[in-house]
Amino acid sequence: MNLARDQNSIKAGTIIYKKSLTPELIIIRIQPDGGKVPDFEAGQFITLGLKPRDAAGDGSLVYRAYSIASPPEEKRYFELYIKWILEPVAGKFTSTLIDLKEGDTVFWKKPTGSFTIEEKMIDGSPDTRRLILVAAGTGLAPFISYILHLRSKGSRRQIILLHGARFVAELGYRDLLESLASNKENGWDFKYIPAISRPDDPLSRGWIGYTGRVESLLVEKQGKSALENIAGEKITPANSIFHVCGYHGTIDAVTSILAPLGFVTNKNKRQDGSFDIKIEIYG
Numbered sequence: 001m002n003l004a005r006d007q008n009s010i011k012a013g014t015i016i017y018k019k020s021l022t023p024e025l026i027i028i029r030i031q032p033d034g035g036k037v038p039d040f041e042a043g044q045f046i047t048l049g050l051k052p053r054d055a056a057g058d059g060s061l062v063y064r065a066y067s068i069a070s071p072p073e074e075k076r077y078f079e080l081y082i083k084w085i086l087e088p089v090a091g092k093f094t095s096t097l098i099d100l101k102e103g104d105t106v107f108w109k110k111p112t113g114s115f116t117i118e119e120k121m122i123d124g125s126p127d128t129r130r131l132i133l134v135a136a137g138t139g140l141a142p143f144i145s146y147i148l149h150l151r152s153k154g155s156r157r158q159i160i161l162l163h164g165a166r167f168v169a170e171l172g173y174r175d176l177l178e179s180l181a182s183n184k185e186n187g188w189d190f191k192y193i194p195a196i197s198r199p200d201d202p203l204s205r206g207w208i209g210y211t212g213r214v215e216s217l218l219v220e221k222q223g224k225s226a227l228e229n230i231a232g233e234k235i236t237p238a239n240s241i242f243h244v245c246g247y248h249g250t251i252d253a254v255t256s257i258l259a260p261l262g263f264v265t266n267k268n269k270r271q272d273g274s275f276d277i278k279i280e281i282y283g
């Protein structure tokens, strides 16, 4: 393994926990070897490194970014929520990662990234707008970190999480999120809205919640979207900021539904630097 180039930034860690939600979807915890998790902000990612099974013999590591699902307050391990990519071709990194076991080593580079919670408006005043978090698949990971962090600091900001998955079995963190949504103590105001895009599949048996792709919750039907029914008012850039995470399809769909309502993204800010949709694209 060639660590010389990046000696200081590559660290080893041990997988201390692995849970398979389905054969393609895992939650893992990585404990940094010989130390605790460094400081980071909710929403940031780490870069993992491993040697793919099919690597041609030079021993070099392959790296991929993974959002940290655990909150910054969790110093014992990084928790990650990862999907094994099988299409259009089997993923180079995830096809190896999926077979790793508790006790195995992976490499990691320090947390980074700017997909963090917007705390201030452009004029420096506190941003108290409703946080609407839209996740597709494992795009949920940074939002688990946001939510646990906001909960632990006693936030009273309204949070609505929309999570889209193909099957019920792919609604990772559902028990945790339902439990957080049922808790109203100390002004905590969190709503969890999952949507299933393949409700007829046996893996979705018994589902009675929202169906369709997650962005369909934003589409107006008879003058109001499902999201507006949940929020109890018209969603505008003055009362809500969106954070959207996942693959291109979801991000493009959400931004094109919101653009006519006056929302602009952090990739295309207004002249004064303001924006009301923050996006993280996985690939």
Ligand SMILES: Cc1cc2nc3c(=O)[nH]c(=O)nc-3n(C[C@H](O)[C@H](O)[C@H](O)COP(=O)(O)OP(=O)(O)OC[C@H]3O[C@@H](n4cnc5c(N)ncnc54)[C@H](O)[C@@H]3O)c2cc1C
Pocket: 045, 064, 065, 066, 067, 068, 080, 081, 082, 083, 084, 085, 087, 088, 089, 090, 091, 092, 093, 094, 095, 113, 138, 139, 141, 142, 247, 280, 281, 282, 283
């Ligand atoms: C900032 C950031 C954070 C990320 N966080 C997460 C996370 O928390 N969880 C997570 O599971 N992934 C996350 N990703 C994606 C991750 O970095 C890898 O891209 C992903 O795991 C695929 O790696 P691979 O080597 O297995 O696939 P590759 O070998 O890189 O790709 C194989 C083929 O699949 C295509 N492909 C790759 N991913 C997808 C996809 N999801 N859907 C459709 N086609 C795809 C590629 O274009 C390619 O054709 C994140 C990406 C970024 C940039």
